[in-house]
Amino acid sequence: ILALMVELLWQHEHSKTNNVAWLEKCVNALEKEYAFWMQGSEELTNEKTALRRVVKMPCGGKLNRYWDDEAAPRAESLREDLALAEGLAEHKKPDFYRHIRAACESGWDFSSRWLAEPSSLSSIQTTDILPIDLNCLLYNLEKQLSKFNKLLGNSQQADLFSDYAAARRTLINKYMWSEQQHFFVDYNHHKASQSKVLSAAASTALFFNLASEQQAQHIAERLSRDFLKAGGIVTTVTSTSQQWDSPNGWAPLQWFAVKGLNNYGFSDLSKRIMQNWLTMVENDFSVNQCLLEKYNVCVPQLKAGGGEYVVQQGFGWTNGVTSRFYTLCED
Structure with a gap:
């Protein structure tokens, strides 16, 4: 996620003054994070x-x-x-x-x-x-480190991270694309098998433009058919007593799905997700007078549950995603 924040700040602020000193500090931090994961x-x-x-x-x-x-x-x-x-x-x-x-x-x-x-x-x-989502995030980190090193004139490092990103993209497609499900899934390396759990984490492949056009079409169809509920995208299609499962929906996963679908031209579906989410949030706010950490997107009139603690009020990512959806819907 840090690489996404650096990219936003570079794009909207520091690139305008060519602030390479700031970018160099960020690249050092991003390379330390990459070293931690590897x-x-x-x-x-x-x-x-x-x-x-x-x-x-x-x-x-x-x-x-x-x-x-x-x-x-x-x-x-x-x-x-x-x-x-x-x-x-x-x-x-x-x-x-x-x-x-x-x-x-x-x-x-x-x-x-x-x-x-x-x-x-x-x-x-x-x-x-x-x-799938962790490896898509790391794919993006590798791509950003390639791009930023190139901007700093570090061509050898730029080429190295470009190769890392290309290799990871191939591996994600090899091990995490399910031809049977037509969806990106997690992979169990201990059992050498793909997970049967379908989760909204697959949207990160669209968010980072990692999917092919055909894969994107399949993912969009699956999101529309199985994930889109009255209040937005459900976390997984598996109902359990855990909070990161159906019937719950979380703001950051709505954002991954909406931005990812827009990347591939599925604007009608992304608008439906945003409208469902905003309607649910507005209706809930009229009752509770606050935004919440998570919502029951399947039956928005019911409070989200599951997990080890009660639903938290606030909430940073709900505030940010909801605000962004209002802007996108106005556009």
Whole structure:
């Protein structure tokens, strides 16, 4: 996400004064972030295929996952984690705690995306999963580092990151595009199989212009048919007791979908998403007098639920996305 913010600031402010000193600072920060995600990649072999956040694929390429170095209960949710781990064999508890922590790193805490059994949080397997959205975000980071290094005259670094981005795009299509589902999905590297969970995270492939025109057509059709509800795009098509599943919708996923669809010319569908979202937010605001962290987009009259805490008031990303939708609808 940091690369997206740097791109916006460069485009709308610093490029106008050619502020390369500012850009150089940002590139240093972005390269440090990239090094964090790729840490240990040079140590991977055919026998040791995963280390921290990097996984070596059967073809030799590398994709990323969420991870946590500590295999212990979360300090902020100690009681919940210990209770969930009670039924597990002692030797399975460290992996369980790591999976829980990695899911929190993803921001999707929790979702059927990470679960072997959608109804059981104790079946969590986050570090086995290569997420479509994380790898699309890293594809964008590689592309931005190529672009920014070129602007700074670092042609060798620019070419290097351009090659990284091209390789990742090929890998995403190879392992995460489901010909059966006609949709981008997560990939379980431990089982060497694609996930059956369909999530709005697939929209990131459109958001970053990574999909082909044909893929975009399939994704748009699937979003319209299975994801678009009365209040906008639902998080996954799987209904569970977790908050990052149906029937809940989250503002940033609406934005990924709307911007992604607009990138490929599906403006009618993106307008429907925006209008559904704005109608829901306005109706809810008339009752609660505030914006919320998440909404029940399937039945907007009902309050969103699931997860480990009550719905939070505010809320930064809801405010930002809703404001942007008003602007786009006026245009």
